[in-house]
Amino acid sequence: MGGRDKGLVEFRDRPMIGHTVELVRPHVDSLIISCNRNEPRYQTLADKTVVDPLDDFQGPLAGILAGLSVCETELLLVLPCDTPLLSDELLARLFAAAADKPDHITVLAEGDEWHPLHSVIPAKHSSDLERWLEGGQRAVQRWMRTHPFQLVDISDLSEQLYNLNTPQELTDRE
Numbered sequence: 001m002g003g004r005d006k007g008l009v010e011f012r013d014r015p016m017i018g019h020t021v022e023l024v025r026p027h028v029d030s031l032i033i034s035c036n037r038n039e040p041r042y043q044t045l046a047d048k049t050v051v052d053p054l055d056d057f058q059g060p061l062a063g064i065l066a067g068l069s070v071c072e073t074e075l076l077l078v079l080p081c082d083t084p085l086l087s088d089e090l091l092a093r094l095f096a097a098a099a100d101k102p103d104h105i106t107v108l109a110e111g112d113e114w115h116p117l118h119s120v121i122p123a124k125h126s127s128d129l130e131r132w133l134e135g136g137q138r139a140v141q142r143w144m145r146t147h148p149f150q151l152v153d154i155s156d157l158s159e160q161l162y163n164l165n166t167p168q169e170l171t172d173r174e
Helices: 016-027 039-043 060-070 088-100 123-134 140-144 155-161 167-173
Strands: 032-034 048-050 075-078 105-110 113-122 149-153
Touching (some): 016 088, 048 060, 060 075, 060 113, 060 123, 060 140, 088 105, 088 149, 088 155, 113 123, 113 140
Parallel strands (some): 032 048
Antiparallel strands (some): 075 113, 105 113
């Protein structure tokens, strides 16, 4: 996106993050947004905002750790800001599976292809994740595989996971 903050890039007349916020707000006790810039703008959309707890950009796991550090529930829903086409049906499947096995990390998948940034993570994994990052590890899926996990196949809804990464992709999906 040419260095622009993807969450704030306009898509269908509002910032991409706005689509995700609207979808999840009715389903969560508290909405946490992990952001490393433009925090005042994100604060208007969330109950809490967090920034990476580690120096230098450490990748998505650092944002997940930041969310886990303020999470007041047993489970943390993780969704990226650049998949604004998600639906209630997709979210319902994710939540149902997570409720069925609350001690597992629950991850959306298309067959064997994981979408680890579309997941529900037990908050009890916070200290382990912190150790993982302090050890120099950054791979999301590799960390998730060190814990009990389950995949939720949403192959029939895969178009909702389309990642909008370029201005052309935004135009194509308008």
